[in-house]
Amino acid sequence: MSKTKTVANLWAERLASYGVKRFFGVPGGDCSLDIIQAAADHGIDFVLTRAEAAASIMAATTGELTGTPGVVMTSRGPGIANAMNGVAYAALDRAPLMVLADAYDGTNEHVSHQRFDQVAMLKPLTKAHDHLGGENAAKRLDELAETSLASPQGAVYLELRGSDIRAQTSEPIERTKPAPRPAAPHLPPKVQELLNRAERPVIIAGLQACETTAAAMLRKLMAGWDVPILVTYKAKGVVPDDDDHLIGYYIGGVAEEPWLKQADLIVFFGFDAIELPPHKWRYSAPMVEITAYPFDRNIISPDVVVVGPLDELGAALLKLKINSKWPVDFRATAKRSIAERARVGDGGPISPHMLVDAVIEAAPRNARITLDAGAHMIPVLHQWKATEPRQTLISRGDATMGFALPAAIASALAEPGRPVIGFTGDGGLMMCAGELGTAAQYRCNLVLIVFNDESLTLIGARQRRRQLPNAGVDFSPADFSKIAEGFGCLGLRVEQPEQLKPAMKRAFSAQGPVVVDVRVNPAAYHEQLVSLRG
Incomplete structure (x- = not known):
């Protein structure tokens, strides 16, 4: 006979059975304390963040890294509203996430504030929603979790009411078996x-x-066919950056255009609509698309689309005959050309390239990196060498600033033995600087590199290209090393080239969170953007 427990404890049991180790959020409202206690009873830690947006990014990133649903908990009203950016990341960057938020209990006689239709707000970005009341709560929890994990992975919403989660239940812990793989x-x-x-x-x-088996099969396919390959930024590492089949990144820009125009067949392997730039497709070659799931598209129209497990479809492709006649030196020439385009531009005393080189020289070889959106991501992505999937974490579908630090915290907690380096601009860090306190509180071993140029440089570059006057993109000066120290992190400030090497050596030998605030000259960004994107 099943033991009686609260529905909150049932929720915690179910999540523990999926391998969930921690969840993130800011408590409030009616249900948070019950959920925190129930989770603790089942070995699930609660990570108190400083803001809900960062909490939802941490949770979604945890889902990506662990293969289990990431979990974020917020209060109703402003709590769930503040978390929406991380929910958007989960939806657009395909990460498994379970979102929990308080709602008003049906027993409330009067509601005066913080009341709006939270389900309706979340609906465009979630795959499903439910609540913990009523019959078959365990089965419905399984269905929510499995929906989050099903391709394409994404967010689901679980609404909480006090009378529901405190109710007693004797539902069993046995998991509902997921649907067999097609x-x-x-x-x-x-x-x-x-x-x-x-x-x-x-x-x-x-x-x-x-995905692990997909990446392994892709490497076999690439080598077996002996053809050139490009990867998207999100797929960095599925093929090692130093593999001679890899010629560069597909970004929808002019850097790869001369080389892709020579192709007479393009095979998309695990490509996603969110990775297409919002402009006309540049190429006339026939297209074959191999995808794990169907999705809407309005930019490309492949000649053939095959939907199914990528490892099995890749194995089937490998058996097909191919008649590649690429010139012997094509791959090396293309790779060198794209790399040279990424290194253009200069400006001192410290250029973005110089900073990235200094980090690469000092960093542990197995480090994972996280990147904010912004101009600084280009030198990082093109100079940093990745060897495995998800060694580089970046938001491309949502393309959000304020991502690098929360994602680095999530990585440090999920894999505490693995070094993690966050790369952020000053604008991105200002959107989540409070999470330096989260990093310090939970003793996260991470190094955060700040490209401090006192500007929204990527937007400023667009402004410059349109020949508009400089306005609305520059910040007043900030010393992030002092801000870091105020939160209990080690803060280092770099203003001259000779300070780079000692600062990096100290940063990577320290324990706990470190912020290296580097004054960079953004002059190189404009030329680099034109060189790569056009």
Whole structure:
């Protein structure tokens, strides 16, 4: 006979059975304390963050790294509203996330504030929603978790009411068995027809290829076919950056254009619609798309689309005959050209390139990096060498600032033995600087590199290209090393080139969170953006 427990404890049991180790948030309202205690009773830690947006990013990133649903808890009203950016990240960057928020209990006689339709607000960004009241709560929790984990992964919403979660239940702990993995379909004959005609095929790999078995099969396919490959920023590491098949990144820019225009067949492997830039497709070659899930698109129209498990479909592709006649020196020439385009521009005393080089020289080889949106991400992505999937964490679908620090905290907690480095601009850090306190409180071993140029440089570059006067993009000066110290982190300030090496040596030998605030000259960014994107 099943033991009686509260529904809150049932929730914690179910999440523990999925392997959830911690959840994130800011407590408030009616249900948070019950959830925190129930989680603790089942070995799930609660991580108190300084803001809900950062909490939801941490939770979604945890889901990406662990393969279990990340969990964020907020209060109703402003709490859940503040968390929306992380929910958007989960939806657009395909991360498994369970969102918990208080709602008003049906027993309330009068509601005077913080009341709006939270389900309606979240609906455009969530795959499903439910609450903990009523029959079959355990089964419905399983369905929510499995929905979050199903391809494409994303966010689900669980609404909490005090009378529901404190109710007694004797529902069993046994997990509902997930639906069996569907068998891969047969490749249609059209795929072989296109391969027979192609003499210069190329692969473009996207974020779906980050899944372990998919990445392993992609490497076999690339080597077996012996063809050039490009990866998206989100897929950085699915092919090691130093592999000679990899010629660079697909960013929808002019850097890869001369090389992709020589292709007479493009094979998309695990590509996603969120990785396409919002402009017209530049290429006329036929396209074959291999994808784990269908999605809407309005920029490309592949000649063949095959949906199924990427590892199985990749194995089927590997058996097909291919007649590649790429010139012997093509890959090396293309790779060198794209890399040179990424290194253009200069400006002292410290350029963005110089800073990235200094970090690379000092950093542990197995470090994971996290990146904010902004101009600084370009030198980092093109100079940093990744060797495995999810060694680089970046927001591309949501493309949000304020991502690097929360994602670095999530990584440090999920894999405490692995070094993690966050790269952020000053604008991005100002959006989540309070989370330095979270990093200090939970003794996260991380190094945060701040590209401090007192500006929203990427927006300023667009302003400059449109020949508009400089306005609305520059900040007053800030010393983030002092801010870091105020939160209990080690703060280091770098203003001259000779300070870089000692600062990096100290940062990577320290325990706990470190902030290295570096004054950079942003002059190189404009030339670099033009060189890569056009």
